[in-house]
């Protein structure tokens with residue numbers, strides 16, 4: 001059976017234009033116009049790759065569609081040489097089905113449209129940090145991350161940086177859990193982020209964290225050297241997702257100082273819920289503790305709903321660290337009792353400055369046991 005017609009000039013222009021001159025294989029995005037510009041067509045590395053081959057006996061060929069679609073720009077992808085060969089590799093038939101290739105083409109063309117719809121959009125690397133919280137295992141779909149970054153960032157790399165701590169054998173009620181998880185967090189951070197940031201390979205990080213408070217505070221401490229960081233948290237309303245809803249009046253935060261004269265300071269972080277003093281003093285053997293508090297003007301698990309709220313929180317945290325140091329000295333025994341959304345926990349760790357701020361111990365709420373010391377940062 002004969003081949004379908006070759007793509008004509010109009011079709012070629014449409015394919016090139018919709019692909020914005022870049023290879024449409026995910027994560028490749030090689031520029032393909034340069035050999036054309038140089039005029040050396042023997043070195044041309046750009047291919048018009050058929051999804052349904054123009055030859056019925058070719059890859060994904062079809063007795064009728066091969067002819068009908070051989071000159072249809074929606075059936076043709078712009079590809080670099082290695083990727084054209086990759087998708088037509090007879091050994092990889094199952095991987096590159098018609099629907100998979102159509103989806104690749106669509107995603108590439110959506111991305112081009114998205115880039116031009118907002119000239120201010122910047123690339124960001126997605127970092128997903130997930131650990132057990134109690135019995136609940138959680139995963140953060142990449143599509144949620146993309147939706148959350150909205151018009152501010154596009155994916156710098158289709159493969160997110162994953163710091164997953166779900167494979168470890170212990171649960172967060174186990175005494176070995178925190179040492180194991182925190183060690184894993186630090187080593188993965190060093191390997192996946194610190195070096196790549198110093199090399200200039202990572203420009204901006206979009207952080208999606210879902211883990212117990214002490215882990216998130218440690219993550220924040222690790223991220224404190226980096227300014228180009230945006231934080232995202234999970235929201236349940238109006239529908240579950242990771243985009244900042246930004247649909248409420250701004251949240252305000254106040255610092256309440258504790259009494260002077262003690263070297264022991266407890267700092268309550270009350271945003272998601274109220275923490276009564278008795279729950280804090282229960283963690284101490286004697287009563288000689290000065291209780292400080294950072295408190296939001298509305299309490300609840302879904303009250304923090306914008307990046308502005310988070311930067312207000314950050315300002316009050318910085319002020320509070322300074323005020324505690326002024327009132328109690330840098331050698332104060334500071335302990336933190338958090339009831340905050342995940343993003344506040346990360347931001348708290350990020351705001352702390354070694355040497356300038358007192359070190360602190362982190363207590364976390366454990367059901368039926370109250371606040372338990374989990375980690376210390378100093």
Ligand SMILES: [Zn+2]
Pocket residue numbers: 048049050053
């Ligand atoms: Zn082809």
Ligand SMILES: [Zn+2]
Pocket residue numbers: 023024025028029030079080081082083
């Ligand atoms: Zn390619």
